[in-house]
Amino acid sequence: MGSGASAPVQRVSSAEATRRNTEIDQQLLVDKQEEKITFKLLLLGGSESGKSTIAKQMRIIHLNGFGETDLINYRFLVHSNLVELFTQLISAATRLKAHMDDETKRLITAFNAFRKSALFGSHEINDQAKYVIDKLWASSAIQGVYERREEITSLPDNTDYLIERFDQICRSDYIPNQQDILYSRIATTGVHEIRFPFNNRFFRYDLSFSLSDT
Numbered sequence: 414m415g416s417g418a419s420a421p422v423q424r425v426s427s428a429e430a431t432r433r434n435t436e437i438d439q440q441l442l443v444d445k446q447e448e449k450i451t452f453k454l455l456l457l458g459g460s461e462s463g464k465s466t467i468a469k470q471m472r473i474i475h476l477n478g479f480g481e482t483d484l485i486n487y488r489f490l491v492h493s494n495l496v497e498l499f500t501q502l503i504s505a506a507t508r509l510k511a512h513m514d515d516e517t518k519r520l521i522t523a524f525n526a527f528r529k530s531a532l533f534g535s536h537e538i539n540d541q542a543k544y545v546i547d548k549l550w551a552s553s554a555i556q557g558v559y560e561r562r563e564e565i566t567s568l569p570d571n572t573d574y575l576i577e578r579f580d581q582i583c584r585s586d587y588i589p590n591q592q593d594i595l596y597s598r599i600a601t602t603g604v605h606e607i608r609f610p611f612n613n614r615f616f617r618y619d620l621s622f623s624l625s626d627t
């Protein structure tokens with residue numbers, strides 16, 4: 414069986430093998446020493462309880478914060494959070510049977526078309542989308558829902574923040590600031606790790622996804 418075309422075996426000289434072996438031993442020793450001075454913390458908690466927010470804060474305080482590529486990604490995330498917020502506001506308005514005039518219905522249709530056009534689930538709010546969201550925000554249906562936001566559990570925790578920052582977030586030259594990054598929200602899937610040096614020791618935070626999401 415088989416084609417017989419197995420990969421050629423690479424032979425290494427015994428000197429090279431010894432060198433590699435020493436290198437691996439040294440690395441194992443370094444890892445072991447580092448492990449001894451590492452504090453390990455496992456953060457567990459419900460969805461939106463702030464585990465990822467703590468990791469972002471550690472990154473700001475103990476690592477170099479966020480670079481250019483991160484800022485571009487966070488811009489998409491903040492825009493997507495805003496779209497998700499309006500999706501939830503519209504859905505709550507429908508559930509609560511809020512009165513919607515024809516203009517509001519047209520705006521909701523336009524908003525839904527924009528939401529569905531997102532590439533890879535990521536949104537970039539352009540001038541047209543901003544216009545639609547602006548008008549929706551001014552509608553009595555959405556204002557009514559927002560006034561009752563304390564009763565509506567489906568609204569995200571960053572609702573007030575996003576509304577407050579709406580004009581800045583929708584500017585074409587918008588770059589998220591540190592506060593925007595802390596308030597941006599994406600549910601963690603899997604286990605994430607953040608590691609940083611502090612007082613001659615290492616800290617390692619493992620962030621588990623919340624059990625309620627499984």
Ligand SMILES: Nc1nc2c(ncn2[C@@H]2O[C@H](COP(=O)(O)OP(=O)(O)OP(=O)(O)O)[C@@H](O)[C@H]2O)c(=O)[nH]1
Pocket residue numbers: 458459460461462463464465466467569570571595596597598599600601602621622623
């Ligand atoms: N009120 C308030 N909310 C904040 C503050 N900073 C962040 N948040 C919000 O708190 C929530 C924290 O969410 P995460 O840190 O993503 O929660 P998590 O525990 O990692 O959630 P999962 O990944 O789903 O398990 C987000 O909605 C943030 O917008 C703050 O200073 N004040």
Ligand SMILES: [Mg+2]
Pocket residue numbers: 464465466599600601620
């Ligand atoms: Mg998280």
